[in-house]
Amino acid sequence: MILERLLGFLLDFALIMLPVSILAPKERSLKKAVQELGFKPMPFGKLFKKSAKLFLLMLAVTIWLSLSMMFFGINDLELVGKAVSEAKAILPLFFWLVLVRVVSEEVFFRGFLVKKIGAVASSAVFALFHIGYGSVAEVIGAFVLGLVLAKAFQLNKNLYPNIFAHIAYNAMAMFVFL
Numbered sequence: 097m098i099l100e101r102l103l104g105f106l107l108d109f110a111l112i113m114l115p116v117s118i119l120a121p122k123e124r125s126l127k128k129a130v131q132e133l134g135f136k137p138m139p140f141g142k143l144f145k146k147s148a149k150l151f152l153l154m155l156a157v158t159i160w161l162s163l164s165m166m167f168f169g170i171n172d173l174e175l176v177g178k179a180v181s182e183a184k185a186i187l188p189l190f191f192w193l194v195l196v197r198v199v200s201e202e203v204f205f206r207g208f209l210v211k212k213i214g215a216v217a218s219s220a221v222f223a224l225f226h227i228g229y230g231s232v233a234e235v236i237g238a239f240v241l242g243l244v245l246a247k248a249f250q251l252n253k254n255l256y257p258n259i260f261a262h263i264a265y266n267a268m269a270m271f272v273f274l
Contacts, residue, residue, distance in 0.1 A: 105192075111200035115208035133207035134255035143256055150248050150261035155268075157244055158237065165233050172231045194270065198262045201225075205242065206249040206258055215246035241265075 119129035138146075165171055201222070209218035219242030226238035245258050252258075 104197075108192075108196055108200040111204035115203060118208075133203055134249060134253065134258075135207075136254050136256075138254055138256055143260070146248075146252060146254075146257035147260035147264070150244075150257050151264045153248075154241055154244060154261060154265045157240060158265075161233075161237050161240055165236070170233050170236070172233050190270065194263060194267050198266055199259055202245070202249075202255050202258045202262060206245055207255050210246045210249055215243055215250060219243045219246055 115133055116126070116129055119132050120126050123129045123132055205218050205222045205225075209221060212218075213221075219239050222242035223235045223239035226234050229235075245262065248261075249255065249258055
């Protein structure tokens, strides 16, 4: 269990540092590399509005996906619920997964991979990263929501709305599972 958590922390670190280490020499500045990844200033009102819209879109897509998966008999999200329950037992891990994991995913999958391999391919890799839950529904959901997040990033050219919407979505999902 400790080794698994350590590997998770190392993965999050790598998901952030790999793009930064590739872009920093190219951009000749850490600040420019971070901006290239999509961290750009945005007025609070605009950020709130874009984040809220994206969060609501993610909820709507999730409801549609849930109904579709029920119709097709793909309902194995209890496997995800089990993993969430284990994370809840260790409160710092719970917050790590809601905050740090989201930032690392957005930096790597949207800020970096979307520009390198496109929205569909980056969403497929994002879905594969969710295979560890053992849930088919989770992998399908991660792919579809990855597409939503990738398209939002392409439209906004900014990671902040994605990060705040993704944090709100994961926090809400964890509370629903609990």
